[in-house]
Amino acid sequence: HLQESGPGLVKPSATLSLTCSVSGDSIYPYYWSWIRQPPGKGLEWIGYVFYTGSTKFNPSLKSRVTMSVDTSKSQFSLKMTSVTAADTAIYYCAGAVGETADVQEWGQGTLVTVS
């Protein structure tokens, strides 16, 4: 079970910060990912963080995104800097099997509005 938490409203040019809490599953086997979906649009992969702390990001967002993992708390986090209205979306935390598109676990999603 995955649960996103964080502010639902962020001001333009500010930093978006979200945390995902993992329960019922070990923090270890998955590549913990963030995927977003602008209202009425399709899915966009933001990136992943592995339990070792290694990361990989969407090239189009790489300059603005950092991710971290706290294995002691079974949590992982997303930070996105310099947000604009184009970053308004439902943000899903998710668990993928390896460096693949095999996303087996999804949070319910949280709407973040930049305004």
Next chain:
Amino acid sequence: QSVLTQPSSASGTSGQRVIISCSGSNSNIGSTYVYWYQQFPGTAPRLLIYRNNQRPSGVPDRFSGSKSGTSASLAISGLRSEDEANYYCAAWDDSLSGVVFGGGTKLAVL
């Protein structure tokens, strides 16, 4: 503009068979597995097909996936009203070193 190309919409009548296509390139579909996701309005996507043609437990065998070269397709047979949803294909892209999605196909059951 999505890296993987899907039709924006598809439709069929109850009981019919519908096929949703997904087109990519050698750096994604042509070299890796394809995955399909089903998403109902207001809910998170759920994995429908993995590794081109495998169904997770709980997914009816009415859903099937296939891949050929740089294209893939999702077939839904015996169409039912509860199949009305958005469907997304996805794959790892070796050039981008990340996951790419199709733009999604909205399926209507007439």
